[in-house]
Amino acid sequence: MKKSIKKKMTDKFIETCKAFGLKITPQRITIYREVLNSFDHPSAEAIYRKIKEAHPNISFDTVNRTLLTFAEMGFLQIVEGSGDVRRFDPNAEPHHHLRCKQCGAIIDFYYKKYNQLDIPEEIKEKFSVNRIRVVLEGICHRCQDHTNRREAPFVSARVPLRGR
Amino acid sequence: MKKSIKKKMTDKFIETCKAFGLKITPQRITIYREVLNSFDHPSAEAIYRKIKEAHPNISFDTVNRTLLTFAEMGFLQIVEGSGDVRRFDPNAEPHHHLRCKQCGAIIDFYYKKYNQLDIPEEIKEKFSVNRIRVVLEGICHRCQDHTNRREAPFVSARVPLRGR
DNA sequence: TTACTAATTAGTTGTTATTCCTATTTAATA
DNA sequence: TATTAAATAGGAATAACAACTAATTAGTAA
Numbered sequence: 001m002k003k004s005i006k007k008k009m010t011d012k013f014i015e016t017c018k019a020f021g022l023k024i025t026p027q028r029i030t031i032y033r034e035v036l037n038s039f040d041h042p043s044a045e046a047i048y049r050k051i052k053e054a055h056p057n058i059s060f061d062t063v064n065r066t067l068l069t070f071a072e073m074g075f076l077q078i079v080e081g082s083g084d085v086r087r088f089d090p091n092a093e094p095h096h097h098l099r100c101k102q103c104g105a106i107i108d109f110y111y112k113k114y115n116q117l118d119i120p121e122e123i124k125e126k127f128s129v130n131r132i133r134v135v136l137e138g139i140c141h142r143c144q145d146h147t148n149r150r151e152a153p154f155v156s157a158r159v160p161l162r163g164r
Numbered sequence: 165m166k167k168s169i170k171k172k173m174t175d176k177f178i179e180t181c182k183a184f185g186l187k188i189t190p191q192r193i194t195i196y197r198e199v200l201n202s203f204d205h206p207s208a209e210a211i212y213r214k215i216k217e218a219h220p221n222i223s224f225d226t227v228n229r230t231l232l233t234f235a236e237m238g239f240l241q242i243v244e245g246s247g248d249v250r251r252f253d254p255n256a257e258p259h260h261h262l263r264c265k266q267c268g269a270i271i272d273f274y275y276k277k278y279n280q281l282d283i284p285e286e287i288k289e290k291f292s293v294n295r296i297r298v299v300l301e302g303i304c305h306r307c308q309d310h311t312n313r314r315e316a317p318f319v320s321a322r323v324p325l326r327g328r
Numbered sequence: 329t330t331a332c333t334a335a336t337t338a339g340t341t342g343t344t345a346t347t348c349c350t351a352t353t354t355a356a357t358a
Numbered sequence: 359t360a361t362t363a364a365a366t367a368g369g370a371a372t373a374a375c376a377a378c379t380a381a382t383t384a385g386t387a388a
Contacts, residue, residue, distance in 0.1 A: 023355050041251040041270045059367040077253045081245025087205040089241045106205045111284050120275050127262055129302040137295040187384050223338045
């Protein structure tokens, strides 16, 4: 008998949680299912509201904390830059950004090739583009030196992900 | 006698303010100078702290409001995504984002070319990249329909930029 | 210059997003 | 089944911003 896709995904989720040393709680499974069915880049608040309908006892903190944990595990990503304080960029030259996930540094870089990227026709028709930017996310030199902590999904198992 | 670069920039600033129908206040000139000298994508708070040393009476609200006005005028930009609530992205496929500056919508799109961008050698040496993403900022179809408001720097002069 | 007027400001108060704290509960293991 | 460390709910604290209002000031036109 074949497993449903849903079942398979949940199995993989459970397996990965175990590899990270995380307990399988009903809350985590619920949040996992809800977020995987989202196609609109929801906020923690939005996910919390949806889940609350079926599970009125769940707390916002649990939803938010769990989502951050999932991001560290690599189950989902955080939309580039969102959640940061607003930052201003006085650089008028066409340029692109390096973002360090660890320390939050944003570093300008220049690369002509990136300034000349073509935009797909379907997008031109439906969206008026007035800025095109390439964002490279990773770990900056300084942070690489300071710690050897690897990023998900290469984090070694059994290291607490988000200690308080 | 040649004008200094600083003077020239301030002249251009004053000229542009006038074109937008904005008054030239000492606060605006101070904030303009401070932000133009920043190379680290400062937050409003950071700029406020720096300015406060020399102008202890300035208020945070003025700094923040002025920076937003400058962004609308096109004197500076807001770093992609910063200032938004944190948003999660469960899409594991390599993909890119369209961001509507007006309504805040984030729309996924797929374009193979963008997945194969090469990374400059200098960056590879100093930064470990684990995500590359292209962000197209502009105005989505829906918002184009709703209003004809043009974006800076094409805003017509004498239209209040950030009315209360 | 001086007087006028609307824009701008400082200071304060709200609001919202997010994190922190702690007592209680629960999943995993023996 | 008992143990224990992790996870949770709920509330409090914090931080980033935005909104409000009375007082001040820049721009202008006499």
